[in-house]
Amino acid sequence: xxxxxxxxxxxxxxxxxxxxxxxxxxxxxxxxxxxxxxxxxxxxxxxxxxxxxxxxxxxxxxxxxxxxxxxxxxxxxxxxxxxxxxxxxxxxxxxxxxxxxxxxxxxxxxxxxxxxxxxxxxxxxxxxxxxxxxxxxxxxxxxxxxxxxxxxxxxxxxxxxxxxxxxxxxxxxxxxxxxxxxxxxxxxxxxxxxxxxxxxxxxxxxxxxxxxxxxxxxxxxxxxxxxxxxxxxxxxxxxxxxxxxxxxxxxxxxxxxxxxxxxxxxxxxxxxxxxxxxxxxxxxxxxxxxxxx
Amino acid sequence: xxxxxxxxxxxxxxxxxxxxxxxxxxxxxxxxxxxxxxxxxxxxxxxxxxxxxxxxxxxxxxxxxxxxxxxxxxxxxxxxxxxxxxxxxxxxxxxxxxxxxxxxxxxxxxxxxxxxxxxxxxxxxxxxxxxxxxxxxxxxxxxxxxxxxxxxxxxxxxxxxxxxxxxxxxxxxxxxxxxxxxxxxxxxxxxxxxxxxxxxxxxxxxxxxxxxxxxxxxxxxxxxxxxxxxxxxxxxxxxxxxxxxxxxxxxxxxxxxxxxxxxxxxxxxxxxxxxxxxxxxxxxxxxxxxxxxxxxxxxxxxxxxxxxxxxxxxx
Ligand SMILES: Nc1nc2c(ncn2[C@@H]2O[C@H](COP(=O)(O)OP(=O)(O)OP(=O)(O)O)[C@@H](O)[C@H]2O)c(=O)[nH]1
Ligand SMILES: Nc1nc2c(ncn2[C@@H]2O[C@H](COP(=O)(O)OP(=O)(O)OP(=O)(O)O)[C@@H](O)[C@H]2O)c(=O)[nH]1
Ligand SMILES: [Mg+2]
Ligand SMILES: [Mg+2]
Numbered sequence: 297x298x299x300x301x302x303x304x305x306x307x308x309x310x311x312x313x314x315x316x317x318x319x320x321x322x323x324x325x326x327x328x329x330x331x332x333x334x335x336x337x338x339x340x341x342x343x344x345x346x347x348x349x350x351x352x353x354x355x356x357x358x359x360x361x362x363x364x365x366x367x368x369x370x371x372x373x374x375x376x377x378x379x380x381x382x383x384x385x386x387x388x389x390x391x392x393x394x395x396x397x398x399x400x401x402x403x404x405x406x407x408x409x410x411x412x413x414x415x416x417x418x419x420x421x422x423x424x425x426x427x428x429x430x431x432x433x434x435x436x437x438x439x440x441x442x443x444x445x446x447x448x449x450x451x452x453x454x455x456x457x458x459x460x461x462x463x464x465x466x467x468x469x470x471x472x473x474x475x476x477x478x479x480x481x482x483x484x485x486x487x488x489x490x491x492x493x494x495x496x497x498x499x500x501x502x503x504x505x506x507x508x509x510x511x512x513x514x515x516x517x518x519x520x521x522x523x524x525x526x527x528x529x530x531x532x533x534x535x536x537x538x539x540x541x542x543x544x545x546x547x548x549x550x551x552x553x554x555x556x557x558x559x560x561x562x563x564x565x566x567x568x569x570x571x572x573x574x575x576x577x578x579x580x581x582x583x584x585x586x587x588x589x
Numbered sequence: 590x591x592x593x594x595x596x597x598x599x600x601x602x603x604x605x606x607x608x609x610x611x612x613x614x615x616x617x618x619x620x621x622x623x624x625x626x627x628x629x630x631x632x633x634x635x636x637x638x639x640x641x642x643x644x645x646x647x648x649x650x651x652x653x654x655x656x657x658x659x660x661x662x663x664x665x666x667x668x669x670x671x672x673x674x675x676x677x678x679x680x681x682x683x684x685x686x687x688x689x690x691x692x693x694x695x696x697x698x699x700x701x702x703x704x705x706x707x708x709x710x711x712x713x714x715x716x717x718x719x720x721x722x723x724x725x726x727x728x729x730x731x732x733x734x735x736x737x738x739x740x741x742x743x744x745x746x747x748x749x750x751x752x753x754x755x756x757x758x759x760x761x762x763x764x765x766x767x768x769x770x771x772x773x774x775x776x777x778x779x780x781x782x783x784x785x786x787x788x789x790x791x792x793x794x795x796x797x798x799x800x801x802x803x804x805x806x807x808x809x810x811x812x813x814x815x816x817x818x819x820x821x822x823x824x825x826x827x828x829x830x831x832x833x834x835x836x837x838x839x840x841x842x843x844x845x846x847x848x849x850x851x852x853x854x855x856x857x858x859x860x861x862x863x864x865x866x867x868x869x870x871x872x873x874x875x876x877x878x879x880x881x882x883x884x885x886x887x888x889x890x891x892x893x894x895x896x897x898x899x900x901x902x903x904x
Contacts, residue, residue, distance in 0.1 A: 330634050332823040335625055397821065398846060398874070399699025407730075429874065430703075430738035431731045438730040438755055453738075484849040515699065519631035519823020521851035542698065545792040546832075547825035570698065570729070 316349070320357050324364060331550030331587045334520050337557060341367055365584055371553050372580045376562040378537070381508040382413060382475050388505040389421075389468040391476045393461075393498060394539075395529055396513035398482030401541035401567050403432065405513055406477045407439030408567070408575035414443055419473040423464025424449035425457040425497055426481035436479050443572055457481065457493065458500040465504040476505075485528035495532045511564070513539045516549035526555040535559065540578065541567030548587050611659045613649065619663055620645045623892075630852030630891045633827040636861050643670055668888055674857055675884035680841065680866040683812045689721075689776040690783045691809050693769075695802055695837050696817035697829060698790030701845030701871050703732065705817055706787045707739035708871065708879035713783050714745055721781035723772030724749035725765040725805060726789040731755055736787050742876045746781075748772045765789065765801065770808040786811070793832025802837050814839040815868070818855060820846045826855035827862050834863045844887075845871035848878065854891050 321342070328338040341364070348354075348363050381390045392409070394402045406422060413420045422440045424447055426432035433449040440447035448464035461478050468476035480497060483490035498507055510533040514522055529535055540549045543566050552563050563578040611619075620641045627637040644667055647653070653662045684690045692709065694702040703726070710720040722740045724747060726732035733753040740747035750771065751763030769786050776784040788805060791798035806814060816839035818826065833839055842863075844856050847870045860867055867887075872878045 326634050329628060330824045332631075332825075335628050397849070399701065399819070401699065429735075430742070431735035434734050434755070435729075435731040442730070484846065486850040487848075515819075515821075517697065517819070517822045517825045517829070519821060519851070519854070520629055521631075521821045521849065522823075524850060542792075544794075545697070545825070546794055546828040547823070551823060 316355070316357055316360060320360065321346070324360070327588065328550070331548040332519055332522075333550040334523070334554045337371075337554040341371075361588065365588060368553065368584045368587060369580055372556055372584060373560075373562060374580045378562050378564045378578055380409075380537070380564060382416075382418060384472075384474055385508070389465075389473050389476050390508045391465055391468070391478065391501055391505050392509040392511060393478045393480065393501065393507045393533060394511050394513060395480050395494060395533055395535075396482060397484050397515075397525055400482065400513045400515040400518075401539075402426075402482065402513045403436050403439065403479050404570065405511075405539050405541060405565070405567060405575070406436065406479050407443060408572055409565070410440070410445050410477060411443040411572045412575065413475055414445060418475055419471070420445040421464060421468045421471065421473045421476045422447040423461050423468075423476055423478040425461040425464070425478050427453065427455045427457045427460060428481040432479075432481065439572075458497045461497045462500045462504065465501050469504055485525050491528060491532050494529075498533050507533070509536045510534055511537050511539050512561075513541060514549070514552065514555075515547075516540055516542045516545065517547040518549075518551055520551065520554075522551035522555055523558060526559050526561075530559055530561065535561050537562055537564035539563070539565045539567065544568045544574070549583075550587055552583075553587075611648065611653060611663075616645055616648045616653075616663075620648070623667060626892055627854060627857070630854035630893070631823045631826070631858075632854035632891065633824055633858035633862070636827070636858045639861070640670065640674075640857070667892065671857065671888035671891065672884045674861050675887050676860060676866045676882070677884060679882055679884070680868055682868070683840070684783075685812050689773065689781055690813075691773055691786065691811040692783065692813045692815060693786045693788065693806060693809065693811040693837075694815050694817055695788055695833060695839060696790060697792060697819070698729075700790065700817045700819050701843075702726075702790065702817045703735050703739060703787050704874065705815075705843055705845065705869075705871050705879075706736060706785050707743040707745070707876045709869075710740065710745040710783075710785055711743035711876050712879055713785075714743070718783045719781045720745050720783040720785055721772065721776045721779070722747040723769060723775075723784055723786045724751075724753070725769040725772065725786050727751055727753035727763045727765050727768065728789040729754065732787070732789065739876070748775050766804045766808050769805045773809050784809075793829045793836070799832070799836040806837050811840075813841060815841050815843050816859075816865070817843045817845055817871070818859060820844050820853040820855060821849060821851040822855045826858040830859040830863050834865065839863075839865060841866055841868040843867075843869045843871060844882065848872045852891050852893065853887065856887050857891060 424433035424436045437447040512535045568574040624641040713720045724733040724736045867882045870880045
């Protein structure tokens with residue numbers, strides 16, 4: 297995933313320079329923009345960087361790059377708590393609600409997370425509250441059987457997603473499982489009725505047990521629309537973490553830097569492929585290194 | 590969050606109004622705003638750079654300096670350049686002279702291929718064709734079931750000889766190349782005049798899967814290979830479009846999820862780096878949410894200019 301990255305080459309060329317001239321600054325700016333940081337976050341970073349370089353009297357592009365790495369790392373928040381709530385609390389399972397726009401990898405992520413939890417010897421239940429998309433519940437159930445956990449789903453297409461979520465969480469409470477993972481239909485944040493439906497799903501679940509995690513799944517290829525996704529989804533379900541998927545491709549996922557600035561919610565997990573084991577904890581340093589690679 | 594380009598340009602133009610002539614500095618300022626708006630719309634950095642340079646060159650030329658209202662003229666140039674890269678006139682589907690017309694879909698994971706297959710099938714059926722859908726994604730869990738449901742909703746038959754990955758069939762045993770080839774034979778036999786082949790999502794950097802896509806293509810010799818791309822994609826649009834262009838040499842582009850609020854600058858990036866036409870827009874999850882692509886609407890959307898003509902009048 298390193299090869300055809302235009303910017304990588306740019307930065308490399310830059311590092312071989314002796315002095316910091318306007319070209320160096322332009323090159324850095326392009327690196328950030330091309331990683332999807334967006335113009336606002338990029339402008340702020342550039343200002344900060346120029347200020348620090350001036351104060352320090354830094355002379356080499358290498359040092360500038362180092363400082364940039366530090367600033368980025370600070371933005372990503374190296375000290376944030378990125379753990380998932382996966383223990384029972386007050387005699388109730390931990391409910392994890394998974395949300396996001398269409399096709400980002402919600403269902404797949406649930407399969408992968410369930411796999412990790414099973415490996416940790418937890419009792420897990422899946423709830424198929426995507427009753428809309430063709431074969432969505434079957435897809436989740438296939439993941440369930442793949443990793444060896446049961447799935448609660450409705451027999452009929454187009455059932456009320458909130459009531460399926462309710463049934464799943466109720467089953468989880470009754471069976472005293474550790475974690476209930478609830479899959480939801482993909483929805484674009486500008487669709488008010490679908491966002492209202494999501495709010496309802498959460499409220500109905502909470503008649504049974506609190507939603508301990510609301511994970512926003514974000515496709516690493518996402519551009520500036522990620523900001524609008526973060527804003528609206530967090531208004532509706534109070535996001536507790538971001539899962540950045542499809543990082544096995546060429547996209548850097550730089551939009552999470554801007555999202556982090558805006559929301560302050562940490563990226564907790566990353567997706568690195570379509571298989572059950574292609575999930576990893578988010579590593580801020582590795583992420584920043586890849587951004588500047 | 591960010592001001593729309595119309596706001597920004599209006600502000601820039603306010604200073605220009607009454608000036609009559611644009612100085613190079615005036616043009617520079619305007620072009621900077623345009624570049625920024627393109628970047629905010631997710632147009633790829635190198636594409637935005639070239640675009641801004643082209644606009645600048647024209648803006649400094651005679652057509653602007655001799656115009657009654659130079660600012661208006663700049664907006665007009667921006668719009669014209671955008672529409673021309675986005676394709677000017679839309680291209681229609683190419684049909685085979687003999688035998689069934691084969692349409693293959695390709696794209697990243699989750700781009701909207703399977704959904705599009707249903708939309709395309711329904712639309713073609715409404716135009717008097719007799720399409721057959723072919724389930725050649727044996728990889729994503731329940732992709733075959735998904736296509737079957739989609740086909741049912743579209744009222745179009747689905748050729749699905751292999752169940753793909755399902756709870757009962759965990760291992761991938763079928764061969765998508767064979768399924769695709771047999772799908773075309775099936776269509777010929779049952780006298781369907783169009784075959785739409787749904788394929789698994791794949792990354793541009795996944796050599797093995799890209800080779801598989803090429804193998805499918807070579808086995809079915811499609812008249813059209815449609816590259817489906819999500820309108821929310823950011824700077825990676827260029828890498829991805831180039832990879833698929835080199836990988837399968839697609840013939841047309843479909844922009845999906847245009848019902849969202851993404852600006853969709855990727856449209857400009859893809860069209861400009863591949864030169865391939867954008868043919869359709871996918872605008873929702875339902876089987877009817879599908880349109881022929883309109884370059885002029887897209888131009889206004891990317892720059893958030895709404896009705897460009899109104900803006901030109903205001904300038
Ligand atoms: N390469 C790659 N593909 C992924 C990853 N995560 C998911 N996918 C693929 O992306 C596609 C969509 O994944 P889903 O899990 O169905 O996405 P979703 O968000 O549930 O989609 P909807 O429910 O339709 O909104 C599938 O083809 C997955 O195999 C990842 O980390 N890397
Ligand atoms: N809002 C909206 N959603 C869409 C559109 N097209 C597809 N979707 C949704 O996007 C998600 C992914 O669509 P699919 O058709 O499964 O995408 P795909 O490219 O076949 O995915 P893979 O086979 O996993 O690579 C689903 O939730 C679809 O309902 C669209 O134009 N608008
Ligand atoms: Mg899903
Ligand atoms: Mg598909």
